[in-house]
Amino acid sequence: MPPLFLRNVNLVDGRRGVDVLVHDGRIAAIAPGLAVPESAEVVAGEGQLLSPPFVDAHFHMDATLSYGLPRVNQSGTLLEGIALWGELKPQLTQEALVERAMQYCDWAVAKGLLAIRTHVDVCDDRLLAVEALLHVKQKVGPYLDLQLVAFPQDGLLRSPTALANLKRALAMGVDVIGGIPHFERTMADGAESIRLLCELAVERGLRVDMHCDESDDPMSRHIETLAFHTQRLKLHGRVAGSHLTSMHSMDNYYVSKLIPLMHEAEVHAIANPLINITLQGRHDTYPKRRGMTRVPELMAAGINVGFGHDCVMDPWYSLGSADMLEVAQMGLHVAQMTSQAQMRACFDAVTANSARILGLAGYGIEVGHRADFVLLQARDPVEAIRLRATRLAVVRGGAVIARTAPATARLHLAGRPATVDWTLRR
Ligand code: FE2
DSSP states (O other): OOOEEEEEEEETTSOOSEEEEEETTEEEEEETTOOOOTTOEEEEEEEEEEEOOEEEEEEOTTTTTOTTSSOOOSSOOHHHHHHHHHHHGGGOOHHHHHHHHHHHHHHHHHTTEEEEEEEEEOOSTTOHHHHHHHHHHHHHTTTOEEEEEEEOTTOTTTSTTHHHHHHHHHHHTOOEEEEOGGGSSSHHHHHHHHHHHHHHHHHHTOEEEEEEOOSSOTTOOHHHHHHHHHHHTTOTTSEEEEEOGGGGGSOHHHHHHHHHHHHHHTOEEEEOHHHHHHHTTTTOOSSOOOOOOOHHHHHHTTOOEEEOOBOSSBTTBSOOOSOHHHHHHHHHHHTTOOSHHHHHHHHHHTTHHHHHHHTOTTOSSOTTSBOOEEEESSSSHHHHHHHTOOEEEEEETTEEEEEOOOOOOBOOOTTSOSBOOOSOOO
């Protein structure tokens, strides 16, 4: 493989106008004014942003691209989505699951999304989806890191074979232990499911990522139990609470105790802005709740917060295109994170923060790291979110694996420039 040379790029940490040299798939040098090796493939950065790849901390690849099968979610609610998925499950075939997942991974690569944590439903005794996604994981491995979570969608204790199936899935090679305590029959069963799953994680040396309190009910407080068992079992930094939407409606006094407990246990939080804003608050009239967890408050307390896409064209959500900048943009709006620092934090939520949640080694544009990055048609992270920037080039291990032509438009107006410039130059 010839060396790759990126001339004049900006980096997320604020370095501007540097060159990046890649040798043998690894970043060999980062500095301004580097000499170009003779045989190098040169990419002209022109002051655009070179970012580490996007990372999706929360996704459902077994359901993706199934929109309309066997019918559309009429109410738009989470519970009708779960019921619809239950109708679809017996009709799934491994071929169709693999095909849809592979297509989604193509979309992801084109958008510079090179690491995805996907939950996979284990409440189907055939474990078809587990087999299919393990196959996909292996197929896409050379260019995309897929991490699988064994997810008991119908409840670990509520579904009679869920625990046995979850253990079978782990034995087959699934990476992470999932759960859904708020969907168990009672609060007590929810708490018990957390205890069982966290103890299993210790036994197997695995990470945990639970759908937790995906509800508008402020009394859904399973995150407290998750933080407790994380701390008790010394699983610090290895546990994530996904969704945590009930926190948006919790009493402020209670939250003032809860957030420090989450911080103490080093529990990661994952919000799914596109899905939270559309699925939550469905029983409200007005005022209508926004449905997302307390992202700025969690971040301010030092808790690592990632954003996930959660769904793309499936029983829960009819839109989406593997674009993590769309996710960041929605998160920014829903959380009202409009300061420069907060907007940058939303960019981190779909890159570095989510990489931490997945435990990705060697993530980030540093000398010695594998040369994985995406060149965006924007000069900095805020502009990237604002413009949902075009992914000019996506690089994995030093090889360009996707390119997109720059977004441009020609004007046919007398006295105006021939092309549009969307930047604000000061
Ligand atoms: Fe989810």
